[in-house]
Amino acid sequence: MRHTKVKDLLNSTTTLQEVNAKGWVRTFRNNQFIALNDGSTINNIQCVVDFENTPDEILKRITTGAAVSVTGNLVESKGAGQKYEIKVAKLEILGDSDPEKFPMQPKKHSLEFLRENAHLRVRTNSFGAIMRIRSVLSFAVHNYFQQKGFVYVNTPIITGADAEGAGEMFQVTSLPLDNLPKTEEGTIDYKKDFFGKHTNLTVSGQLEGETFAMALGQIYTFGPTFRAENSNTSRHLAEFWMIEPEVAFNDLDANMDLAEDFIQYVIKYALDNCGDDLKFLEGRLLEEEKSKPQAERSEMTLLEKLNFVLENNFKRVSYTEAIDILRESTPNKKKKFSYIINEWGADLQSEHERYLVEKHFKCPVILFDYPANIKAFYMRLNEDGKTVRAMDILFPGIGEIVGGSQREERFDVLVEKMKALGIDEKELSWYLDTRRFGSAVHSGFGLGFERLVLFVTGMTNIRDVIPFPRTPGSAEF
Ligand code: 4AD
Ligand code: MG
Structure with missing residues (x-):
């Protein structure tokens, strides 16, 4: 039967x-x-x-x-x-x-204990709910872009490029580690490696995605990305999933509109399709809140928080305005932040991002026009010569959920920037072809999928929203 x-x-x-x-x-x-x-x-x-x-x-x-x-x-x-x-x-x-x-067993297990049993924790109510919501959200991602006619592109996992220029890569090699072939200069001879060159796991599909956007118009990627950054935080994974749309002829404003519309769509999709699971997680959070002192309790329930994001526009603020707000908020250098921003040009720490979102604006914020020197090489330089058309979307309880930009479409400006940063032009010659042949304004962004799932489920540790988390010192299962 x-x-x-x-x-x-x-x-x-x-x-x-x-x-x-x-x-x-x-x-x-x-x-x-x-x-x-x-x-x-x-x-x-x-x-x-x-x-x-x-x-x-x-x-x-x-x-x-x-x-x-x-x-x-x-x-x-x-x-x-x-x-x-x-x-x-x-x-x-x-x-x-x-x-x-x-x-x-049918009793309350700690999240730490459950993490140690990642293969079995999915048999609990909370993790069943989280993983079903994760699945529905990924379907919503595809739905959104497919309905809008975007082409889904599978960018390579193994690549020679460091898209973000941050050097946080896992190397890929087939060479015998105990007997590495050496060049005459004594360095490792990657010509003898599987691909005849040095390769790593991708940190972002963006550069390859750009080449496709310059032919197909609107594309998106949705796949695993890898970062060997040693940040043992509740927001970082060494292996995470990223969604990266890239659109020809979109400027930064259009990019912001797309990101906001997209995020609101997928959250609404979860609200419409995961009612029982979200209600369960909301109840779980309410229980948790009860054990906190009144002052630390959240003003909104999970469902209220999700609806709030749907009903309110994201606040768009330039980096320069944000720095002014942060400076004004610490007039006597009171110990509000562990790191006080004094100068224009400094990178924001997550405590600053969270202050802006949670205390100052009290809604999602899109920060744009960052100083060029703290952002990646491919971002469009503004007319002021010192800021770039970058945007980060900051979410309450999460911090940065999206990073994106309008891309530098001018061949000469891009090559000059690469030279200044010591990026090998020959290595990225294929990428520069997008600017050599039929270059045009284009923009895109990357949404960290687990950070989205964190927000929607109300969980607080990124290790709890991916089936088998990879973090420093931990790759069991
Ligand atoms: O800001 P990031 O580094 O931007 C890029 O990679 C661009 N190439 C995206 C683009 O424009 N196409 O990363 C994008 C997002 C972050 O905002 C964050 O949500 C997430 O990816 N992210 C991580 N999520 C989990 N663990 C990590 N270690 C992450 N690093 C970035
Ligand atoms: Mg970023």
């Missing part, structure tokens, strides 16, 4: 004869009530066991984590909170789960 998803059973419009459900036992109460979950929804279906006619050996094997198959009628439930339950006629244990050994 084919099994029916728990979600479909719970959404049934009538009672049903003889249904079959398969899933994992969450709890088993009073030797009678199984809470069965199959991952299709946060909600369990209650299965009522005829314990008087079920052998003890079987009852004993109905333990948390066990896989079971239940067959019986779908009947109206007398219990509170559920419309239907299964009156079990036949029960089969598909896979036992030793209650002494199964780590995911």
Whole structure:
């Protein structure tokens, strides 16, 4: 007999004869009530066991984590909170789960403990909800761009380029590490390597994406990116997923419009399609808030926060204005920040970004026109000669969620900038072809997918919104 998803059973419009459900036992109460979950929804279906006619050996094997198959009628439930339950006629244990050994017991586990069990934590309500929301959000990303006629481009994972020029790359080699071939000068001879050159895992698909935008008009990438930055924070992963749209003929303003519209679309999509999971996570957060002192509690619930982003325009502020605000906010250099910005030209730290978003503007902020020297080489230089058409989108509780820019479309200006930064022109000759042949104004941005999932789920550690997190010193599973 084919099994029916728990979600479909719970959404049934009538009672049903003889249904079959398969899933994992969450709890088993009073030797009678199984809470069965199959991952299709946060909600369990209650299965009522005829314990008087079920052998003890079987009852004993109905333990948390066990896989079971239940067959019986779908009947109206007398219990509170559920419309239907299964009156079990036949029960089969598909896979036992030793209650002494199964780590995911029905009690509150710490997030740290769950991280150490990333392969099993998805069997908890919270992680089931997070991973379903993550899946829906990625579908929403594709939906948004596909509806607008963007072409999805798969940029390479292995590349010779350092798109961001930050040098935070994982090297890729097939050379024997204990016997590296050397050149006559004594350096590693990458000509003998698999690709005949030095390669690394991509930090961004942007440069390759630009070449496609200059032919297909509007493109987006959505794939894994890698950064060997040693930032052991709750916002950084060594392997994360990035969405990078790139659009020919868009200037920075159009780029901001696109980013704002896109983010609001995907958040709305989650609100419309993940109601039960979001409500569950909201409840979880409310519980957590209760343990905090009043002053530290969030003014908004999770759903209020998400709706707020939909209903309010993002505030657009230039870097220079932002610096003035930050300076004015610390008139006597009070210890508001651990690092005080005195000079125009300094990079903002996450504490400054969060001050602007959470305390000053109290809404998402798009910062633009950053000093050229703190941004990547490919950004369009402004007429002032010292700022570039960069934009970062800052979100409450997250900080930077998007980084993007209008690109430098002028061949000579770009080459000069590369020279000044010591970037090898020959290495990037293919990239410069976009400026050699039919160059045009174009813009794009990168959205860190996990930072979006963090925001939507209300979680606070990025390790909790990706199935198997990669962070410094940690690549288990
Ligand atoms: O600001 P970033 O470095 O920009 C780029 O890579 C550009 N090439 C994007 C573009 O214009 N096409 O990274 C973009 C976003 C950040 O705003 C952040 O959300 C996320 O990627 N991000 C990370 N997320 C998790 N862990 C990390 N280590 C991240 N580094 C960046
Ligand atoms: Mg950035």
